Amino acid sequence: MNKKRERLEVIYDILKIIREKNNSIKPTPLLRYSNLSSQRFTEYYSELLEKGFVKEVKDKKGKKFITLADKGFRYLEKYQTILGFINDFNL
């Protein structure tokens, strides 16, 4: 419907993928599952990191994993309410 809605949906999809992968996924599979171009994924990922929706952790071998932060869980939890609010009020 509009660009903003798409953006909210993309964020939801990325966060949902992380949660479904036991809250731990490497960047490359996340890019693949998200169905985004590399450039768009990088933009969204940077935004999610910067705004505290996700965080990066390293395992003992130094490999990077992405996990959801509290804000990310909250977003997933509130997503339907957010969409309903925006749709109902035509915002």
Place this chain on the structure above:
Amino acid sequence: MPGPGHGFILMQEMMQTNLWVDAVYTLLIILVCGIIYIKTRELYELTGHKGIGYFRNVFLFFAISYLFNFLIITPNNARGTSIPNVLLLSIFFITIYASTIAISYLVYSVLWKKTHKGFFGKQWPIFIIAFIIALIPVLFQKTLLFVIIQAALFIFAVIMSFFNNKRSKAKKGFSKLYFIYILLFVFWILNTFATALPPFFLQIKVFVYLISLILFIIIVWGVLKRINVKQK
């Protein structure tokens, strides 16, 4: 038999009652606006959605407007403490300034999706236009002009939100932006009418205030109902 000062005392009592009624009403409106602003905070913080941001700002600036209005009609004032003219004019200016910003955010909330890259993508024009509109009654004592401008902004926002709604696929029901904006417009008309009422029309004023409060409570109820909806 009542003495010559009896009428004066009665008038003073009436003025004080009026001020108290105004004060209580103003505080209730601030409270209701505050509830909407606080309850929508999380949705805005999670999404940074401009439409939600503008919608919240409507109520934030209405609350600020009423807060300054409250400063004019403070209970101290009811006891006869006079406020210096300059201060009174400044508070009057801020009250109009904040209410014009609130109404401008109504317009923004219905137009931002269409023109978010141009004029409506920036918020500074709101503050400049509101500043100019608020200066008119202060500098030229032309109160009617700012009332007409605010009414025009309101009507424009209501009409635009109505057409937005017609085009959208939103489900039928109460939760419609245009319905909320119509209620706000009626609320604004009632309040403008109440402001112009002389003190001896206290009963009419109380009646108008009660209707206004009911309208605002309906708005809060609609917003809270949508926010607190159970997740599937």
